[in-house]
Amino acid sequence: MDEEKDIDILVSIQQELCDMWGINNKTKYVFYYDESNNCRKFWVDGSRQQFNTEHTADFVLAGLVRKENEKVEASLETFRKSLKLQANVKEIKFKKMYAKSDFLQCVKERRLFETLSWIDKSPFYIHYVNVNNLFYAIVDIFDSIVELDEISEFGYDYNKMKSEFYYMFKGKADALQILMFKYKYPNIQKKYVEAFCNDLLLLLKSREEMKEEEKFLVRMLNRAAGSDELVFLHDNDDYIMQENYAEFYIDPILKYQKSRHIFDEETIVQDIVKKQIAMRNNMANNFQFVKSETDIFVQLSDVVAGILGKLFKYINSTNENQRGRDVKGLSELQVDNILLIDKLRMEADRENPGFLCSIGPLEGIGMLNRFFEMVKKKRK
Known part of the structure; x- marks a missing residue:
């Protein structure tokens, strides 16, 4: 009963925040999700006295979202010619088809431009949450x-x-x-x-x-x-700063209760999510976890999450001077890809401010926006 009350309180808080930030959670949407830089658990590895993952690599849960009444017909065959997929390719996967080392290498990919262009022309918006670990x-x-x-x-x-x-x-x-x-x-x-x-x-x-x-x-x-207490730093598990990332899956389910949420399978997380949401029977049917090979839009969400994961790591790992030097050396295709990412961000934000969520320092968003501005000037 206490856990059910906690969920009710959380839902109430979610609604207050939506109202405060002008987030539209009344429209019926269909969200598709995949993740990037998923270390499953963020902790200090005692054998190395280091984090278990690169701290500059944000966890990203992202993908595509459309209004429920705007249907989209697509399959793997829709992309086979434009992405030059061989006959034995059964699924679009970012790591296999787009990921070339770092962000600047990835945006050299013609396949990325074709994919982002398709999203841009479709009724889909992108959405994401990135978590600076x-x-x-x-x-x-x-x-x-x-x-x-x-x-x-x-x-x-x-x-x-x-x-x-x-x-x-x-x-x-x-x-x-x-x-x-x-x-x-x-x-x-x-x-x-x-x-x-x-x-x-x-x-x-x-x-x-x-x-x-x-x-x-x-x-x-x-x-x-001079005190004997740091209130949030006692009675926790040794070394573990993030036990799992389930809360970031649960958040949109609670926030957008009128919408449907389709996630890529993630065994540990989905069991936690199902248990938490099962406490509210009236919400049990607004989400599902599917095998990505069965859903082309989850596959495309993998591309969105993958390139955003590379982008946030790039921003976290460089300073403004370095980014300025990098922009000067960008090719036309790199500029096109980067500005398409920015265009998709801006269109998503105009549709619904809740589609883009960054959990990190405020200046991180500023650095990202200044990077896109530098690339725009390069285009001029």
Whole structure:
């Protein structure tokens, strides 16, 4: 009964957020999903004292979405000629057909242009959620050292300050991983709170080089070092920062209850999702997990998720200067592909702001938008 109440509360919160952000969850849509950079669980590997996956590789759950009343007829044969598929190819798979090392190599692919162009001409929009694993892991530190009211009192914005905190440590990711292993993060014993906070402070640059926002966060860390509690960092499992990614599958099912959701099979996750949603019998029929080879739109969702996974990793792994140099060297096909991705993003956002969701620092979205602007200028 308590679990059912929790689901009811979650649904209520979802509706409030939809109303607040202007997200349309009344229209009946059909969502198709696949994932990219799925490490299944995000944790610190004790044998290496490192994360079990590259922290720059965002988890991405993405795909295609259309209005329920706008039917689309397509099959693998629809794409066989344009993608130059051999007769023995039974399924469109991003890793086999499009993935050429990094993002800039992938956008050299004519197949990618043909696929994105088909989506652009179809009634489909793209949708995605990308989860910055490092951001998701360390915001619990932020929320443990400072109160929301305190941030407002000092005239700061909560989300911007979370982003500031992330960027203070992003460049120290290697040392941070060792520190997390040392303290069994995110399950820090209270007797080690002071030592943990002080070790974090040692990773930072000198205060003379800091902005006012950074100095404020340092003061909060110093204050926390004098306490015996980091509220969100106790009574958790040692080393495990993300047990699974099921919550990101459950979220759209609850958010868009009038819509249908078709996911690629993911054994561990789908069992968790089915168990959670089964608590509400009236929602049991609005989602399903299918074998990707049986659904062309799930296959195309794999392409969408794959290229977005490459894109977010590229943005996370480079700075503005590097991206500027890269843009200068882009070929015409690379420019075409990148601008098609941006066009699909913008069209999706105009249809429904809820289609694009980034869980990461605010500046990450800014960096992405500036990258697309640089590519647009290259086209001119």
